[in-house]
Amino acid sequence: MAEPTRQFLPSTSAHFGISEYHRRGLQTLINSNSVTDADQEQHEAGNSMPSKSNDSSAVKLSATSNLKTSARHDLAMIFTCKVCETRSVKTACRESYEKGVVVARCGGCNNLHLIADHLGWFGEPGSIEDFLAARGEEVKKGSVDTLNLTLEDLAGRELSTCDLISSVQSQRNSRSTFFVSLCWQITRTSKAKLRNMTTAACCFRSTSLPSSFSIHKKLAVKRNSNAVSFMGLLSFSPKTSSFSTGLISISLKQRRSKNSFQVRAVVAPSEAVSGFDEMVAGTQRKYYMLGGKGGVGKTSCAASLAVKFANNGHPTLVVSTDPAHSLSDSFAQDLTGGQLVPVEGPDFPLFALEINPEKAREEFRNVTQKDGGTGVKDFMDGMGLGMLVEQLGELKLGELLDTPPPGLDEAIAISKVIQFLESQEYSMFTRIVFDTAPTGHTLRLLSLPDFLDASIGKILKLREKIASATSAIKSVFGQEQNRQGASDKLERLRERMVKVRELFRDTDSTEFVIVTIPTVMAVSESSRLSESLKKENVPVKRLIVNQIIPPSASDCKFCAMKRKDQMRALEMIKSDSELSSLMLIEAPLVDVEIRGVPALRFMGDIIWK
Ligand SMILES: Nc1ncnc2c1ncn2[C@@H]1O[C@H](COP(=O)(O)OP(=O)(O)OP(=O)(O)O)[C@@H](O)[C@H]1O
Incomplete structure (x- = not known):
């Protein structure tokens, strides 16, 4: 031999x-x-x-x-x-x-x-x-x-050749260890390699993440149809010098064998161009808000976008701020409870959150009542401070508290999400998709932050006046501390509202995607929505026209009539002063219900190209 x-x-x-x-x-x-x-x-x-x-x-x-x-x-x-x-x-x-x-x-x-x-x-x-x-x-x-393996060690090559898209940082578990999941996105060329299970590229986004790490205990290997994930303990040298331990999850994509979801008949209409490449590019956090008339498919489009982001390497959070949540139905998973719930199925982390609007409204009511509402009014009446009561009247606080303006719950819901996302624990999410409430609600929501900002500002000013006018009396009543706490809460709420407003208007990080269907009524409403969004300086670029009936060779008269109507509505969009400038994404009506991750993946592949 x-x-x-x-x-x-x-x-x-x-x-x-x-x-x-x-x-x-x-x-x-x-x-x-x-x-x-x-x-x-x-x-x-x-x-x-x-x-x-x-x-x-x-x-x-x-x-x-x-x-x-x-x-x-x-x-x-x-x-x-x-x-x-x-x-x-x-x-x-x-x-x-x-x-x-x-x-x-x-x-x-x-x-x-x-x-x-x-x-x-x-x-x-x-x-x-x-x-x-x-x-x-x-x-x-x-x-x-x-053992400190560099990112290049795991990637197996220079990271500069990778398109670093996303990273996931950590959540603390109950035992205060770190759960670290590393996600990465790769370029098209490296994607081909990954499919053959030959190499993988990792990336970090957060500056707080370690520059080097090692896996020293493999805990699990998870396989599904198109990915293999390795879970293991991770040790790394963070900037603070001492070593920490965590879990690492690495996914290697394989060639997708077969789409497990079959639709019986679908015709993709004309070239659907959504500019998804642009949407998926970059590791900085982006917010996508999908809104439109009730029942047009906002939830399906939002959920399919979230799945698509997750499958493209972005740790994603999809949030429903629609009081009538349908995310759970859309994902066919129980996502209720007002907490972040992991969605089963996508290759990379996808979490969902259904905000409880009633709870949010209650929270607001509690805070304002303690400080600026009937609590203050009663107090001032008792003190004989008539002139301040007049000012209270001007604020229409009673009205605000008894019948909260429509959109308030959603504004609070969004501000809650912002609060979540500001914390280190949730810094991993690079794409946030909002499934918003139907149009009317959304429009009111847009003007709400300004209204609330002004109202809360006045409440706070009033509090100061009361404080100086009645400090001696208040100390007798022992209410000073309570009022201060409530006032701080109110101030925080005001700050959050300002952030909601800023977020809505931030062209770098936010986009409002209008979803509609090809009917005259829906198109008219979308046009009004677009106009209002522009007036509020909310960035809008894309318009999804959902549920377009594909052309058919059959003699179904109903289908032919319906399609003719739809084509008329599509023409209307093209000549509409508001809508014609938007990127038009045409999505077909499919003949199965869009439910569950495979179906959403399928829909996402049609819409988000
Ligand atoms: N392109 C499509 N083809 C077939 N069915 C669709 C399509 N888009 C949405 N649907 C179906 O239409 C129904 C309503 O969709 P969805 O819940 O996404 O709408 P919505 O605008 O979020 O509704 P709501 O305003 O009530 O929250 C669902 O049953 C969904 O499966």
Whole structure:
């Protein structure tokens, strides 16, 4: 048998470490004649010889002896095949590495690389460390805590070549450890590679995230139709110097086998161009608000956009601020409860939140009543401060509190979401999609922040006047503290309202997408909505015309008439002064109900191109 030459060209940054944490029992020892494969997924070693290589591997062995993917595999290594530049993670038996023979097959080009050969089968006995040392190259060893794999290590190449789209940071779990999920988006070229499971690219967005990290415990491998996710403990060196531990989730996309969702008949109308590339680009947070007349498909469009963002690597949050929520129905999952609920199905994190408007309204009422509403009025009446009561009348506070203006609950709901998103815990979300309430509500919502801002401002001023006029009396009544607390709350609420207003008008981060259907009534309403949005300086670029009946060769008279009507409405859009300037996205009426993630994915692929 011709003796293959072994050639390893490890990178100088290569390091190696074996943790002492999880020693295997003797019963799992492989005898010194054994050859082990070094592949976590396939047991393939020993069936062919390591390639005689001019191909060389930049080998990085990392300490993961507590890796529990298999009882036999307690050593992990990451290496780059110099033949095909594929980065691979493999696990092997430590005893085999120390006493036997270990070869690793490159997932990209199928070449075998010799990692250890203590039996001298392929030349001088030794291991990769010896081979590297012979070349005068550096071998680094480390314990679990000192293993710091860079992002490039996981990506397997320069990150500058990746289109870094998103990242996920962390949520604290009840035990105060970090759950860290890393997500990444890759360029079209790298996507092709990923489909072959050859490489992956990661990225971080948040500045608070570590610059280096290592996986030192693999917890789970999750497979679904088009992704494999690795979950593992992560250690990293944050800016604050000490090491932290968390969980890492890495997804490798595979070629999608078959769309599990089948529609019986769909005709995509003319070129649907939504400019999705622009929508998905960038890692900075963006807000998309979808609104329109009741029943036109706002929820379906919002949910399908959220699924599409998530499947394109953006950790996404979809929020319903419509008092009559239908997100749960649309996703076919229970998303109620006013909390962030993970949506099952998409490749990357997607969470949903249905805000409880009644609760939000109640909250507002409590705060204002304590400080500026009937509480203050009663108090002032009692004190004989007639002239201030007059000012109260001007504010129409009673009206505000007894019959909250329409749109108030939604404004509070949105401000609540902003509050959520400002916290570090939710900094991972890079796309926020709002499923808003029907048009009328939304229009009132738009003017509401200004109205509330003014009202609350007046309430606060009034409070100050009362405070100075009655401080002595109040201290007798012992109410000062309560009033201060309520006043602070009110001030915070006012600030949040201002933020809602700013968010709605921020052209860099926000876009309002109008959803309509091709009927004269819906188009007229959309035109009015567009006009109002413009007046309020809310950025609007896109108009979805949903439920367009596809042309048909059948003699269905009803369908033909209906389609004719629809075409008329479409013409109306094209000549409408408000709507004609918007990017028109035509979405067909499909003959199944859009329910559940596969259906939403399907719809998203039609609309968001
Ligand atoms: N393109 C489409 N083809 C077929 N059915 C659709 C399409 N778009 C939406 N639907 C269906 O229309 C119904 C209403 O859709 P959806 O709930 O998304 O509308 P909405 O505007 O959010 O309604 P509401 O104003 O009541 O919240 C749903 O049953 C949905 O499955």
